[in-house]
Amino acid sequence: MSIMCHDDETGNTHCHAFIQPIDQKGHLNASFFTDGKENGRSRYSRLQDSYAEVMCSLGLQRGMKGSKARHKDIKKFYTELNQAIENVPIPQKGELATDYYERFQEQLETLSAAYLKKGLERERAADEWVTRKINDYKKQIHLEHQNQKQLLEQNLRTLSLQVIESRTHYQEAEHKIQETSAMYQQLIDNKEQELSALTNQLQEIQDLILNYENEYxxxxxxxxxxxxxxxxxxxxxxxxxxxxxxxxxxxxxxxxxxxxxxxxxxxxxxx
Structure with a gap:
């Protein structure tokens, strides 16, 4: 809707832009640009990426993705800036410009080294935070993997016991069937032997009767x-x-x- 340029702060020229968020359907919808994900990436993070790509020609760099760092309070920032200005050495009476420049350069290098040290410490802290998060995530994945592995092993043992039990029941049933078959076969053999013996006895009686028939x-x-x-x-x-x-x-x-x-x-x- 409007853009306003602020050039009243030394070394801090900036703009204020008022934007009306209209989504693809023509509706007023700010959450469409800031909330949710698109193609697996946060929409708000995509806006920051595109802004960094446009401003990289001016020497600006994108902040760390996923960083939990907070912006410094503006009052605290100006306080530190004023303290840094107060620490700027004052030219001494009769001091040559070259000497003052060297002394100022030494002071500037000292301040730069101090700020560089703080920057490195912040980067180290950020790296440590990222490392902790990665390690926590790895531990969580490892724990879930172990739990799933134990569950699968338990299910496998249960299935193995069921298979062994079923096999035992099958073998017992097969053994009983064999015993029953053998018993019935023995019974059939005995009955056949008895029938054969009775048949032989009957035949002997018939033969005996025939032998004595004519005689008597x-x-x-x-x-x-x-x-x-x-x-x-x-x-x-x-x-x-x-x-x-x-x-x-x-x-x-x-x-x-x-x-x-x-x-x-x-x-x-x-x-």
């Missing part, structure tokens, strides 16, 4: 019953094949004998 086909009832007594070969053969068959044979004898008594057959009756 015309035998009368009394002789047949006598043949089935305990001391006969057929009874002993059946007992050797299956002991339980003798009980069936005795039951058969009793029932057949009762049937004969009820029917009262002839002694020489054939069957």
């Amino acid at each position: 086909r015309t035998m009368n009832v009394a002789d047949f019953l006598a043949l089935l007594k305990e001391d006969t070969p057929i009874y002993q053969s059946l007992a050797a094949i299956d002991p339980e068959s003798t009980q069936l044979l005795s039951t058969f004898q009793d029932r057949f004998q009762n049937h004969l008594q009820q029917a009262e057959p002839e002694p020489d009756q054939r069957f």
Whole structure:
């Protein structure tokens, strides 16, 4: 809106500029130029960079980026300036200009060295501050990295234990399946052996019956019953094949004998 030049202060010529902050949308918006970031950089810092680029031809240098230094109070600045002026040596009576110049030059060099020392101390302090901040940031990153590493290692150990436990359960289940399969196979084998033995016994009985069929086909009832007594070969053969068959044979004898008594057959009756 306006620019005013101030030239009333010796060695401190400067300007005051009044600027109306209008953003890209045509709105009055000062925070658009000072707050937030643009392309990862602070907008206010970008303004300071652009100002330094324009003023570098006049010997001005940009201040330290991110510095926490504060501007010196104007009253304190003028006090120090007046003290420096008071320390300027006064020409002595009868002193030559060349001698005064040399003495003044020595005093100026002393003051310059003192200010240079203060400047170096401020730069050293700023460097130390930056170094501390960098070290703190590194420690923070290292601590976060260690925490993440410990968390990942803990999760890895937990997963490893779960895998081992699952593998153990699987092996136990597989072992039980094998034991059950072996037990059922043994049971099947035993039943097959029993069935085979019964089949063989049945076949032997059938063969025995066939062997005696023709021989005793015309035998009368009394002789047949006598043949089935305990001391006969057929009874002993059946007992050797299956002991339980003798009980069936005795039951058969009793029932057949009762049937004969009820029917009262002839002694020489054939069957």
